Structure formats: C-alpha cells, structure tokens
Amino acid sequence: MRQMGCRGAGTGGRVRVVRILGTLEPGGAQLSALRLSMALRRHGVATTLLAGDATPPGLELAARYGLPADAYRVTDALAPDSLQWTPAPGFADWLGPRLAQASLVHAHMVGAWWAAARALPPHVPLVASEHNQMSWPRGDHTPQARDAARRVDMFFAHGPAVRAWAVRIGLDDGRLREGRSSLEGLSAAPLPGLPSPRLTFAGRLRGDKAPDVLVEALALMHAPPPAYLVGDGPLRNALIRLVRARGLEAVVHLPGWSYEPARYIAGASVHVVPSREESWSQSAMLALGLGVPVVGTAVDGLVRTLGEGRGVLIPPEAPRALAEALSRVLGGEHPDPGPGRAYARQYTPSAAAAVYASAYRQLLASRDGAGERSVPPA
DSSP states (O other): OOOOOTTTGSSOOOOEEEEEEESSSSSSSHHHHHHHHHHGGGTEEEEEEEEEEEOOOHHHHHTTOOOOOOEEEEESSOOTTTTTTTOOOOHHHHHGGGGGTTTTTEEHHHHHHHHHHHSSOTTTTTEEESSSOOOOSSSSSSSHHHHHHHSSEEEEEEEEEEHHHHHHHTTTTTEEEOOOOOOOOOTTOOTTOOOOEEEEEEEEEEEOOOHHHHHHHHHHHOOOEEEEEEEEOTTHHHHHHHHHHOTTTTTTEEOOSSSSSSSHHTTTTTEEEEOOOOOOOOOHHHHHTTTTOOOOOOHHHHHHHSHHHHHHHHEEHHHHHHHHHHHHHTTTOOOHHHHHHHHHGGSSSSHHHHHHHHHHHHHHHHHHHSSOOOHHHH
C-alpha cells in the first residue's frame, strides 16, 4: 500500500487524497471526478481512486485518465441497489485497510461516504459529494445518511434538490458547500461528416435522462433533422425498438458511448436535455459553452443552468411541448449564445480544481491547528 500522505499537508506541500466513488461507470459524475483529480495535480494534490461497484468500461475510463482504480465489486451492469445508493457494511470493511494512512478522503455518492464514515480513523477529514437527486431506487436510506453525516467534515451538493436534502440531514451548520463540476471540450471541433442541421443528446440511456421522451417528440415533428443520441445504458435496446415503432430509423442515430461527446455537439442546431431528473447537466453546460442552443426540462438544476435566458425550458414528460420547442429553435428562434458561453466557462477543470484544492487545504490546516475536528468557514 502506498503512503497516502501525512497530516500537516494542509499548510502547504503535497496533499494525497483518496477519492471513493460509489459507482464507477461511464457517466457524468464519474467523468467530473476524474477530470477534477487530473486538474488537482497542478495544485500539488495526488489522488488514489477507489470504487464500490464498477463496470469494466468504468475501470477502462478511469485508466484512460491515468487513475487505475481498485474496486470492491466489478459487474457488467449496475443494479438499482448499487453502492451509489446503498449503505453496505461489507464495503466499509473493505475500505478500512485502504484508508488507514489517508490524509484526506473525498467520497462521492451516499454509498461511498456512508462507508467511509464508518471506516475512517477519527483524525482523517472526510469530504462528501452528492451529484444526483435523492430518488432512492431501492428503499430510502436517509436515516443511515443522517447518522453518517455526523462524521462528514464538508459536503458538496450538486443541485438544489440534493442541497435541500443535505439541509434536512443536518449539514447546514457550516459544512455545506455548492458542488463544482468540471467540463472539457469547450473548444471542440465537429466530427467530420456530420450533417447540418442536426440535433444532439448526450448522456446515459437511462430512465432519468428520458431519451425516450426525445424519440417521441421527434415522431411528432413534421420533418425532424438527423438526431444523434450519444451514450449507452440500460435503455438502449428499448430505444431501438421505439425508434423502429415510430418509423425513425433514418432520423435517429445511436453511436454509443463517446470519449468526445463535444465533437457531436459542436456545430449542432440544437442540443436536447429531456431529463426527468437532473441535478447538474454536463451536456447542457457543454452545449452552452460551444454556443449551441439548448432545450431542456424545467427540473431541479436545469432550471438554474438554462435560466436567465441561457436556454429554452419546457415541462418534463411532455413530448408535444418538446417537439414544438425544437421546431421553434430549428426555425431560428433561440437565445443569444453569449451569456451561455460565459456561464459555462466557470466550470473548466482548472476552475473546479482551484475550489477543491482550497477546501482540502483549509480542512487539513484547521484539523492541524485545532488538533480536533474543525470546519473552516464557507
């Protein structure tokens, strides 16, 4: 086991962080954490990556970013009761020896920070992040999260709904912060050969992302443009059947997972985020940063991302409203791209790394200075 660092790193020098992901798969939260870890190197922060449930593509993704991960379980597909959501004593036991010499731990998703809270030595600061609305696919674990929250030193909430949940479990006593995700691809050029006009979607093919609603909206349009739904996930086969049933085989393209979704989005006529739940949409922010008009649903964090005239907001679960909004944007009725570009530039990996590096060093310094648990001011 490599030496994870020492106390005293809070005032300067190299900081070694153990980052724990509840689930490691090709997804937005995981990509953001990997980009953050890479960007933190410039701030003297080295990262060791651990995961609860991991898929082979998730492990491959981490390795691609230079962060080979050690995983508690590896499965081909994540179950609804995965360690993103579920407290598991066995995972905490597995983490114990792997955290024994950590100077600071940052755990993402409730299954990870619950387990870390049980496994960590008392003197080691614990930072937690939550990236999704707390929809609890298999049982509400809020009571267990409330108990674990007592051990959390700093909590980053990505989105209004999860922030409100964090308040309910007692984290609004100076430990609560706004999460900062990181984007890459804001200078991307389109892939050669893509048609114009075209429509794009990028994300997991999963119920909360609602790609099915987009397909239904395309079926309602008189002459939909080519649509590229970039990503993969458990709904892929169902989407293929829906596309066939609606006669959209010549319209809808499913290129699969891409390491460069920005190259599909760049130059698109409109980008669509039809989510049923969305704390913070990387694809919406990426499209804004590329100057592409965005149509998204008025749910949770999307309201803030696309608000103030940056994008077009429609109700969720409303294919007809989505079809009408897409037709208007394709007809030239869309927001000025300038404010969206400026907004997205706040979320580069370097900007996010500066926020977290400062938070880590403040936590370590406050621990060293006080000799006990002490949370720095927001």
